[in-house]
Amino acid sequence: MNFVEELKWRGMIHDIMPGTQEQFAKEMTSAYIGFDPTADSLHIGSLVQIMILVHLQKAGHKPVALVGGATGMVGDPSGKSKERNLLDEETLNHNLKCMQAQLEKFLDFDCGENSAEVVNNFDWFKEFSFLDFIRDVGKHMSVNYMMAKDSVKSRLETGMSFTEFSYQLVQGYDFYWLWKNKKCMVQLGGSDQWGNIVTGTELIRRKGGGQAFAVTTPLIKKADGGKFGKTEEGNVWLDKTKTSPYKFYQFWLNSSDEDAKNYIKIFTLKSQEEINSIITEHEQAPHLRVLQKALADEVTTRVHSAEDLEMAIKASNILFGKSTADDLKSLDEDTFLSVFDGVPQFEVSANDFNCGIVDFTVEKTQVFGSKGEARRMLKSNAVSINKEKVNEEKQISSTDLISNKYILVQKGKKNYFLIILK
Numbered sequence: 001m002n003f004v005e006e007l008k009w010r011g012m013i014h015d016i017m018p019g020t021q022e023q024f025a026k027e028m029t030s031a032y033i034g035f036d037p038t039a040d041s042l043h044i045g046s047l048v049q050i051m052i053l054v055h056l057q058k059a060g061h062k063p064v065a066l067v068g069g070a071t072g073m074v075g076d077p078s079g080k081s082k083e084r085n086l087l088d089e090e091t092l093n094h095n096l097k098c099m100q101a102q103l104e105k106f107l108d109f110d111c112g113e114n115s116a117e118v119v120n121n122f123d124w125f126k127e128f129s130f131l132d133f134i135r136d137v138g139k140h141m142s143v144n145y146m147m148a149k150d151s152v153k154s155r156l157e158t159g160m161s162f163t164e165f166s167y168q169l170v171q172g173y174d175f176y177w178l179w180k181n182k183k184c185m186v187q188l189g190g191s192d193q194w195g196n197i198v199t200g201t202e203l204i205r206r207k208g209g210g211q212a213f214a215v216t217t218p219l220i221k222k223a224d225g226g227k228f229g230k231t232e233e234g235n236v237w238l239d240k241t242k243t244s245p246y247k248f249y250q251f252w253l254n255s256s257d258e259d260a261k262n263y264i265k266i267f268t269l270k271s272q273e274e275i276n277s278i279i280t281e282h283e284q285a286p287h288l289r290v291l292q293k294a295l296a297d298e299v300t301t302r303v304h305s306a307e308d309l310e311m312a313i314k315a316s317n318i319l320f321g322k323s324t325a326d327d328l329k330s331l332d333e334d335t336f337l338s339v340f341d342g343v344p345q346f347e348v349s350a351n352d353f354n355c356g357i358v359d360f361t362v363e364k365t366q367v368f369g370s371k372g373e374a375r376r377m378l379k380s381n382a383v384s385i386n387k388e389k390v391n392e393e394k395q396i397s398s399t400d401l402i403s404n405k406y407i408l409v410q411k412g413k414k415n416y417f418l419i420i421l422k
Contacts, residue, residue, distance in 0.1 A: 001055075003024050004024060007052070010265040011262065012048075013216075013218075016214070019211070023185055029062070031063065031064065031184065032065065032182075032187055033053060033187070034067075035103075038095070040099075041102065043238060044237075044251075045220075047238070052215075053065060053116070057107060057111075057116060064178065065107070066174060066178070067099055067121075096120060100118050121170075121177075136207075137176075137203065138169060140203055141169060149168060149195035167196070175212060187213075188215050191217065191219055197214045224256070236251050246339055249312035250316065253316065264278065264295045267298075268298045269298070270298070311331065314327055314330065315338070315339045329402055340416060344417050345417070346417065346418075348420070348422065353396055353397050354397055357395070361383075367409050367417045375392060379391075379392070383410070384410040385400060386407065387410070404421070405420060405421050
């Protein structure tokens with residue numbers, strides 16, 4: 001597998017420094033990407049860079065993931081409109097451990113010469129004094145060179161602290177240190193990182209008298225102009241406690257056709273032939289969403305597990321397809337709550353049971369505004385308890401509880417209500 005050619009057909013190259021492809025063709029090459037440790041989980045924006053490292057390793061090269069314990073204390077101005085909050089060492093160390101555990105799900109850390117490796121730039125910065133840094137690193141870069149970078153120019157009017165201004169030198173030194181100590185020849189990253197990466201190659205040339213290379217990926221944009229990886233609730237995280245597997249699966253499943261054609265190349269390991277076949281099949285019957293399902297299935301399994309995917313599909317069918325009370329009861333509590341997050345909720349006590357469906361849905365919970373409305377809906381077979389149709393004779397009891405705590409009431413096709421035993 002040719003690493004650069006693989007990235008090209010997948011649409012994952014924005015800029016590439018001359019000589020980079022030749023370097024990969026010449027020998028097994030170590031290349032690295034930096035990850036921002038400002039949270040205790042990576043999100044799907046980070047997944048682009050993770051997949052770059054996956055392709056790198058599959059092509060026989062050595063992936064290095066740099067987690068920025070030191071740079072996380074400074075703050076990268078690239079793409080930012082204002083300075084971000086700096087993190088303390090304890091928070092950073094916690095975040096770094098969580099991120100490493102996530103990276104280990106994608107990369108092989110025990111496959112010999114090209115085993116993946118995680119490094120933390122705090123390890124080489126913690127003993128590096130400020131005076132030593134400005135003497136040994138700062139002297140190689142002129143202020144004019146640093147001011148010309150887009151990440152700096154875009155902030156000149158609103159202001160930039162010296163801390164953020166110095167970031168490109170810190171990141172540049174990362175590349176120099178990895179080049180010198182780990183034989184890292186290439187830095188990879190998003191297109192907004194090009195200026196910082198080039199600072200690194202320049203520092204290697206000026207300070208080390210060597211040569212290094214760079215590849216950047218385009219920033220993903222949705223076809224409708226919206227920001228990729230964002231929902232109304234915020235980031236889509238790789239940690240299931242932050243974004244449930246069900247919601248994660250739904251994110252990919254709800255992609256537009258145009259976006260899904262792009263995403264399936266970037267976020268899956270399917271071959272070009274497989275992807276073309278799936279797209280052809282999808283275009284013959286777009287309403288079946290074959291493309292979106294293939295995308296959602298693989299990414300959910302890779303990020304979470306096959307079991308989580310099965311649960312997510314089952315949960316999706318409960319809302320959008322045919323399902324039974326047994327399907328509903330087979331969901332674990334976290335998935336169940338994730339599916340019905342945001343639906344109207346009513347709390348009841350144990351004393352509210354052992355009554356008829358009309359009283360329960362009107363007097364105990366207000367699912368219906370009146371007994372007349374409740375009876376009309378029941379007579380038209382439009383009311384379900386836990387996905388089972390009920391009539392006016394239905395008696396509500398504690399045996400209807402799911403996980404000994406919940407009852408799901410549905411009126412019509414789309415109106416759900418969650419009853420919770422307090």
